[in-house]
Amino acid sequence: MEGTVVNDDALKSEIRQALINQKVNACPIAMRIAWHAAGTYDKRDGSGGSDGGTMRFEPQVYDEANKGLSIIRDLLLPIKENHPEISQADLWAFAGCAAIEFLGGPKIPFKFGRRDDEKPVRVPPNGRLPDASQGADHLRQVFNRMGFDDKEIVALSGGHTLGRMHEIRSGYDGPWTHTPLKFNNDYYKHLVEKTWKLKDWAGKKMYTDVETGTLGMLPTDLALIQDPSFKKYTVQFAKDEKLFFEEFAKAYAKLISLGCPPRCNPFNQDEKVSGRAKASMEFREYAMHGAILPCKELAKGGLADVKAVEPTSGRTALHKAAFWGHPKPFISFLVNDCKIDPNVQDIFGDTALHDAAKFGHADVCQVLVDAGTDLMLRNKHGKTALEVAQLHSPKFALKAPPEAGGYPNHAACISIISAGKRSKM
Numbered sequence: 300m301e302g303t304v305v306n307d308d309a310l311k312s313e314i315r316q317a318l319i320n321q322k323v324n325a326c327p328i329a330m331r332i333a334w335h336a337a338g339t340y341d342k343r344d345g346s347g348g349s350d351g352g353t354m355r356f357e358p359q360v361y362d363e364a365n366k367g368l369s370i371i372r373d374l375l376l377p378i379k380e381n382h383p384e385i386s387q388a389d390l391w392a393f394a395g396c397a398a399i400e401f402l403g404g405p406k407i408p409f410k411f412g413r414r415d416d417e418k419p420v421r422v423p424p425n426g427r428l429p430d431a432s433q434g435a436d437h438l439r440q441v442f443n444r445m446g447f448d449d450k451e452i453v454a455l456s457g458g459h460t461l462g463r464m465h466e467i468r469s470g471y472d473g474p475w476t477h478t479p480l481k482f483n484n485d486y487y488k489h490l491v492e493k494t495w496k497l498k499d500w501a502g503k504k505m506y507t508d509v510e511t512g513t514l515g516m517l518p519t520d521l522a523l524i525q526d527p528s529f530k531k532y533t534v535q536f537a538k539d540e541k542l543f544f545e546e547f548a549k550a551y552a553k554l555i556s557l558g559c560p561p562r563c564n565p566f567n568q569d570e571k572v573s574g575r576a577k578a579s580m581e582f583r584e585y586a587m588h589g590a591i592l593p594c595k596e597l598a599k600g601g602l603a604d605v606k607a608v609e610p611t612s613g614r615t616a617l618h619k620a621a622f623w624g625h626p627k628p629f630i631s632f633l634v635n636d637c638k639i640d641p642n643v644q645d646i647f648g649d650t651a652l653h654d655a656a657k658f659g660h661a662d663v664c665q666v667l668v669d670a671g672t673d674l675m676l677r678n679k680h681g682k683t684a685l686e687v688a689q690l691h692s693p694k695f696a697l698k699a700p701p702e703a704g705g706y707p708n709h710a711a712c713i714s715i716i717s718a719g720k721r722s723k724m
């Protein structure tokens with residue numbers, strides 16, 4: 300969504316809990332939903348792709364190729380409910396990237412900004428995803444339609460290093476590698492090094508390895524060693540895992556931004572951080588560490604935009620300094636000289652005062668109350684800064700060692716904020 304600010308790390312850890320727990324490891328299917336949402340793209344008319352979150356609608360939701368994906372949609376639903384600011388389309392795409400990373404794969408460049416359509420106005424027709432029973436020509440037809448070349452087709456097919464086929468869903472059965480929960484280049488190594496024969500079974504035509512009879516390959520997988528141009532890349536990726544990771548990350552990042560607004564494209568030059576944005580980022584970083592001199596340097600002559608918020612968290616330099624309880628003169632510099640608005644709320648709805656109150660930084664609270672923070676502002680949990688101080692007072696009592704800046708003083712925070720409230724009545 301336009302202007303969505305997301306704390307990637309926090310979101311990633313919620314996704315990790317949903318995908319990897321005592322009941323499941325749903326990472327492979329998370330990667331698959333992102334690919335299926337994106338793989339409907341047609342470059343000729345710009346239709347399809349992950350923007351719109353169209354897999355929520357008929358007929359796409361019932362496409363044969365999407366069988367079984369309701370499981371992952373349901374697993375991710377509580378996260379969507381917890382984060383109304385993130386579209387389902389972004390969540391599926393991001394969960395796929397996170398899943399790849401959780402299983403040891405490359406970090407996929409990613410940008411938020413996909414929208415959820417409210418009505419099924421852009422749902423692509425079914426049947427655009429590849430048919431596993433076919434060969435190289437079909438793969439080219441489908442992937443060229445999306446704008447991918449041979450190297451990218453082979454790199455993307457490496458997604459089959461994860462997970463397995465399920466007879467009940469696709470009519471095929473078995474894993475591609477012996478380590479289906481590890482992202483590596485074994486898929487290519489197996490294609491190149493093992494001997495594959497037709498699987499002797501009543502199911503759909505597929506291949507199995509002669510050696511163990513436990514692995515599987517689809518006809519489209521075997522096309523990667525049957526077609527000379529595909530084979531060249533398959534052999535390269537089998538030899539060089541690093542190269543595979545690089546090419547996969549690039550192609551997958553491109554895949555999940557097909558048909559999406561330009562802000563979702565991580566390779567879009569316009570979206571690169573400008574010099575001033577970089578200086579502003581550094582300013583926030585120094586503020587977090589309480590480094591006053593570098594902050595003053597960056598503030599001088601407007602080198603940095605001192606009021607800028609961190610795009611992923613919505614936090615100002617003041618939030619960061621307040622959180623760590625830096626000394627009064629520093630907080631006062633940020634509020635009074637830099638004129639950072641103490642009422643800015645981050646994506647959790649917290650003001651700098653909420654952060655200071657949570658950790659019992661009484662001196663910081665004093666400056667922020669004096670600076671006129673609106674004491675009635677509530678965070679996403681519905682709490683004012685005073686309520687946050689009260690809530691955390693028993694939890695943190697006498698826990699912080701003196702070298703971490705002294706013991707937290709929630710009692711003082713409570714009385715400072717209460718006095719501030721009374722004076723405004």
Ligand code: HEM
Nearest residue numbers: 327328331334429430431455458462463464465468469519
């Ligand atoms: C090249 C054309 C492709 C074809 C024909 C194809 C076909 C299939 C089929 C038939 C299955 C088995 C589904 C099941 O029974 O559960 C499958 C699973 C899977 N596919 Fe593909 N796929 C293709 C490309 C891709 C790409 C590009 C990716 C990701 C980059 C991908 C990722 C996966 C994953 C991770 C699974 C395992 C899911 C699980 O364990 O539940 N596939 N694919």
